[in-house]
Amino acid sequence: xxxxxxxxxxxxxxxxxxxxxxxxxxxxxxxxxxxxxxxxxxxxxxxxxxxxxxxxxxxxxxxxxxxxxxxxxxxxxxxxxxxxxxxxxxxxxxxxxxxxxxxxxxxxxxxxxxxxxxxxxxxxxxxxxxxxxxxxxxxxxxxxxxxxxxxxxxxxxxxxxxxxxxxxxxxxxxxxxxxxxxxxxxxxxxxxxxxxxxxxxxxxxxxxxxxxxxxxxxxxxxxxxxxxxxxxxxxxxxxxxxxxxxxxxxxxxxxxxxxxxxxxxxxxxxxxxxxxxxxxxxxxxxxxxxxxxxxxxxxxxxxxxxxxxxxxxxxxxxxxxxxxxxxxxxxxxxxxxxxxxxxxxxxxxxxxxxxxxxxxxxxxxxxxxxxxxxx
Numbered sequence: 001x002x003x004x005x006x007x008x009x010x011x012x013x014x015x016x017x018x019x020x021x022x023x024x025x026x027x028x029x030x031x032x033x034x035x036x037x038x039x040x041x042x043x044x045x046x047x048x049x050x051x052x053x054x055x056x057x058x059x060x061x062x063x064x065x066x067x068x069x070x071x072x073x074x075x076x077x078x079x080x081x082x083x084x085x086x087x088x089x090x091x092x093x094x095x096x097x098x099x100x101x102x103x104x105x106x107x108x109x110x111x112x113x114x115x116x117x118x119x120x121x122x123x124x125x126x127x128x129x130x131x132x133x134x135x136x137x138x139x140x141x142x143x144x145x146x147x148x149x150x151x152x153x154x155x156x157x158x159x160x161x162x163x164x165x166x167x168x169x170x171x172x173x174x175x176x177x178x179x180x181x182x183x184x185x186x187x188x189x190x191x192x193x194x195x196x197x198x199x200x201x202x203x204x205x206x207x208x209x210x211x212x213x214x215x216x217x218x219x220x221x222x223x224x225x226x227x228x229x230x231x232x233x234x235x236x237x238x239x240x241x242x243x244x245x246x247x248x249x250x251x252x253x254x255x256x257x258x259x260x261x262x263x264x265x266x267x268x269x270x271x272x273x274x275x276x277x278x279x280x281x282x283x284x285x286x287x288x289x290x291x292x293x294x295x296x297x298x299x300x301x302x303x304x305x306x307x308x309x310x311x312x313x314x315x316x317x318x319x320x321x322x323x324x325x326x327x328x329x330x331x332x333x334x335x336x337x338x339x340x341x342x343x344x345x346x347x348x349x350x351x352x353x354x355x356x357x358x359x360x361x362x363x364x365x366x367x368x369x370x371x372x373x374x375x
Contacts, residue, residue: 001122002115004046004054007035014041015063016274017251019084021197022133023123024067025116025164026089027106027146031098033091041065044087046119052111054119060086060127061250061273066137073141080133080140083253086123090116090146095156101144107158108148117167124168128186128197128209131169136161183219186210190221212286213248231280233267233311236340236357238295246287250276258284260293265340265357267311268296282313282340282375306355306364308342316371321358325351325366332365333358341367343374 026044028034035055037043042065047055058064066087069075090112096105120134137145144150149161159167184206187196197214200206206216207225216225239260247254250273258281260266266281266289276288314335322329325348335341335356346353351366358365 001118002052002054004056004119007055007057008059009037009057010059010062010274012037012039012041012043013058013062013274014065015083015251016061016276017083017249017253018061018063018086019253020060020086020127021084021129022080022086022135023120023129024080024085024087024135024137024140025146025149026066026087026137027092027108027148028089029101029145031092031094034089037064044089046088048088048090048112048115048119050091050093050109050112052109052115054115063251067140069141073143075141077135077140080135083251085140086127088116088119092146092148101147102151103147104151104153105155106147106151107156110157113159113164117164120168126209131165134165134168184224185217186214187217188214190217190223231267231286232269233280234270235268235296237266237268237279238357239264239266239289239293240295241293244289244293246279246281246284246289248287250274250288254288257287260289264338267340268294282338306342307344308355309345310343310375311340312343312354312372312374314339314341314367314371315373319367319371321354321356321365321367323365325349329366332363335367343372
């Protein structure tokens with residue numbers, strides 16, 4: 001595998017949450033070499049130079065403007081979009097009129113094409129993308145791109161598109177030709193074929209490619225492995241808006257898991273993706289929220305020295321949180337059903353010692369144990 005040089009920058013990425021279901025092959029459109037995503041978000045995730053050097057310009061989660069209609073081109077492919085496609089830009093040469101995409105004298109060097117085959121095979125393996133989902137830009141919208149593979153005239157060192165596809169067809173979503181006929185498919189559920197992210201003949205390869213929230217199924221639909229996402233909270237936060245979606249992945253293209261309203265609380269672990277915050281919400285699970293609606297808690301001196309042994313949820317409505325273990329103590333505020341807090345294991349009679357976020361700060365307090373449901 002050719003070395004991939006990291007020139008990744010988030011500076012010009014317009015959106016996050018790429019579904020990574022397709023690979024699009026482009027050409028630069030001019031004679032030259034470039035490895036940057038342009039201002040406005042135009043570009044590809046990878047660039048390959050004339051000598052076969054590969055540059056990665058954007059993270060796979062980045063959604064770039066690369067295969068859309070731009071209000072001008074006609075959509076051809078029923079599924080491939082900017083939001084689910086990884087782009088590879090090949091740097092071309094031209095012996096004719098470089099201002100004309102249809103000029104028959106566009107071509108790719110052998111080094112560029114061989115490096116592209118290696119990269120595409122790696123992406124197919126890593127991301128579970130089948131060979132049938134490797135497309136020309138031209139296959140997605142009616143743009144004459146990449147010119148050497150649309151002209152398909154084998155000028156100089158260029159292959160035909162069919163030759164390129166033949167060279168990558170040995171790997172399809174990580175599976176190999178031949179075999180026993182056993183295929184291990186990675187899906188959210190066996191019935192949800194549309195959620196499939198890979199199919200492998202080797203079970204170990206399928207396990208390695210399986211993502212949190214997905215299951216590996218054998219050819220008969222029997223679940224043989226499930227990736228469970230571990231969680232280690234680094235803090236807590238509050239929802240800053242109403243009707244805010246928690247999604248299965250970092251972007252609007254991912255399915256909603258549920259909604260939160262202003263003031264509802266959740267945990268964070270710091271494993272964010274672009275503008276999306278990784279969260280754990282009671283009753284919903286682990287997902288992502290847009291950062292604009294995440295109000296992080298700021299620990300205060302009143303909570304210093306606290307040693308939590310776990311977390312819990314309030315089971316009642318308008319439950320008073322008090323300064324001491326009894327109704328004679330001052331109420332510091334109220335919690336609603338589903339509000340969360342930390343516990344340190346201390347109890348006095350029918351009261352539980354907690355740390356809770358009230359009035360913009362963390363406070364040490366007590367709550368009636370009948371309203372405490374430990375996680």
